[in-house]
Amino acid sequence: RFSGTFVGNAGSASPAAATSPPAVAAATLPAVPTIPVVPTIVGVPNTVAEGVLNPNEVKPPASGTRRARVLYDYEAADSTELALLADEMITVYSLPGMDPDWLIGERGNQKGKVPVTYLELLS
Numbered sequence: 001r002f003s004g005t006f007v008g009n010a011g012s013a014s015p016a017a018a019t020s021p022p023a024v025a026a027a028t029l030p031a032v033p034t035i036p037v038v039p040t041i042v043g044v045p046n047t048v049a050e051g052v053l054n055p056n057e058v059k060p061p062a063s064g065t066r067r068a069r070v071l072y073d074y075e076a077a078d079s080t081e082l083a084l085l086a087d088e089m090i091t092v093y094s095l096p097g098m099d100p101d102w103l104i105g106e107r108g109n110q111k112g113k114v115p116v117t118y119l120e121l122l123s
Contacts, residue, residue: 065093068105068119082112092119 067089074084082105084090092103092114105114 067122068092074118
């Protein structure tokens with residue numbers, strides 16, 4: 001037979017005792033160690049390379065630029081990304097070590113990362 005700390009135990013004397021958890025003094029609880037929090041970027045596979053890569057300072061490769069038609073509107077999440085409007089034409093290219101799901105896009109004098117899934121790559 002188990003002790004009377006379980007709810008609905010036949011040995012409980014009163015309904016309040018059956019539904020209330022037993023009181024535990026704070027002094028009897030073990031100390032919980034504190035874990036230091038270190039800020040990180042979750043989901044970015046190579047944060048060092050991403051931190052170094054500033055799309056506004058990158059020069060397009062001599063060859064390998066392509067035209068792309070934007071399929072959907074895209075709102076830039078930060079200053080390294082380029083906002084897009086559906087049906088506009090932009091120039092895109094890839095850089096070594098860059099996430100394959102993103103390209104560098106250029107529109108006039110604006111430059112930034114753009115998601116590949118929002119683009120139809122042309123010539």
